[in-house]
Amino acid sequence: MVAAMTDGNLSPGATQIGDPGGKSDAGVRSIGRAVSILELFDAEHPSRTLREIVSLTGLPKTTVVRVLATLETLDLVADKGESTYGLGTGFLRWVDLARSLWEVSADVRRVMAELVDACGETVNIYVRRDRSRISIAQVEGSSTVRSVVKVGVPYSLMTGAGAKILLSGTPEPVLRALLAQRSDADSEAFRCEVLSINEVGYAVTHGERELGASAVAAPIHGADGRVIAALSASGPTSRFTADRVGTLVDQVTSAAARIEQLGLGNVEAFL
Structure with missing residues (x-):
C-alpha cells in the first residue's frame, strides 16, 4: 500500500528505508x-x-x-x-467495527437521553484526540431550534465548554502547541481559565465555537482519576439565561457523575 502510493520523485533504491528524505x-x-x-x-x-x-x-x-x-x-x-x-x-467493512469500538454503552446512552428530557438541549460526549475534540456520542435536543455537531468530526480544542473541560487533562506539550497556533490568545489568561474550570468542575461558554451557541460541560473521569471525556449540553444562547445556566450546571454535573459510576464502556480502552 505504501509502496504503491510512494511519491515517485525518488528513484527506487536511491536511499535506504529510514534515511532522512528516503x-x-x-x-x-x-x-x-x-x-x-x-x-x-x-x-x-x-x-x-x-x-x-x-x-x-x-x-x-x-x-x-x-x-x-x-x-x-x-x-x-x-x-x-x-x-x-x-x-x-x-x-463498509470498517463502519460497524469502528462504531462498535467507539460507541458508549447503552446505560450511558440512557443517562444522556434522560439529560435531554430534563433540559431539552443537545447532549454530547467529547473526547480529546491529539489537538482536537471529537463527539463520540450525541443525543439531539427536543427543541425545534437546537444545537447539533457532527459525530466523529474534529473540532477546536481551544473553544467551547467541552474543549475547556478536556484541556484540564491535556499534556503540557499539546497545550503549548495549541497556544502557538493562536497568536491572538493570551496564554497566561487562558491557562488561568483552564485551571479555574478544573477547580470548579464545570465550564460555561457563550458564542465561542459558534456565534449564538452556548454550552455547559462537566468532566467524566476514568478509574485512574484522569479526565477522559466531557459531557456537554448545548443550544441557542437565547435559552442559556443566567438563571437557567445554574440549573443546567447541576443537571450536567449530576449526569456526568452517574456516567463516571457506570463507565463509558469498551471505548475507555482508547482514552
Whole structure:
C-alpha cells in the first residue's frame, strides 16, 4: 500500500528505508496525501470532482491522479465517471467495527437521553484526540431550534465548554502547541481559565465555537482519576439565561457523575 502510493520523485533504491528524505518519509507523505483526499468527502460532499480535489488539497494534478488510482485499487475510492469520485465499498467493512469500538454503552446512552428530557438541549460526549475534540456520542435536543455537531468530526480544542473541560487533562506539550497556533490568545489568561474550570468542575461558554451557541460541560473521569471525556449540553444562547445556566450546571454535573459510576464502556480502552 505504501509502496504503491510512494511519491515517485525518488528513484527506487536511491536511499535506504529510514534515511532522512528516503522511502519511509515519502511513504508517510503519500499516506498523508491519501488521507487529505479522503477527508474531503462528507455528508454535504459525498462526491468530488478531480478539479475540486486538486483545488482543495493544493496538490499537483498528477499526484492527485496517482493517489486516487491507488485508493481505487484498494476500493477506498470509486470512480463515478466524468472525473467524479466518491468513497468506495472498502469502507463498509470498517463502519460497524469502528462504531462498535467507539460507541458508549447503552446505560450511558440512557443517562444522556434522560439529560435531554430534563433540559431539552443537545447532549454530547467529547473526547480529546491529539489537538482536537471529537463527539463520540450525541443525543439531539427536543427543541425545534437546537444545537447539533457532527459525530466523529474534529473540532477546536481551544473553544467551547467541552474543549475547556478536556484541556484540564491535556499534556503540557499539546497545550503549548495549541497556544502557538493562536497568536491572538493570551496564554497566561487562558491557562488561568483552564485551571479555574478544573477547580470548579464545570465550564460555561457563550458564542465561542459558534456565534449564538452556548454550552455547559462537566468532566467524566476514568478509574485512574484522569479526565477522559466531557459531557456537554448545548443550544441557542437565547435559552442559556443566567438563571437557567445554574440549573443546567447541576443537571450536567449530576449526569456526568452517574456516567463516571457506570463507565463509558469498551471505548475507555482508547482514552
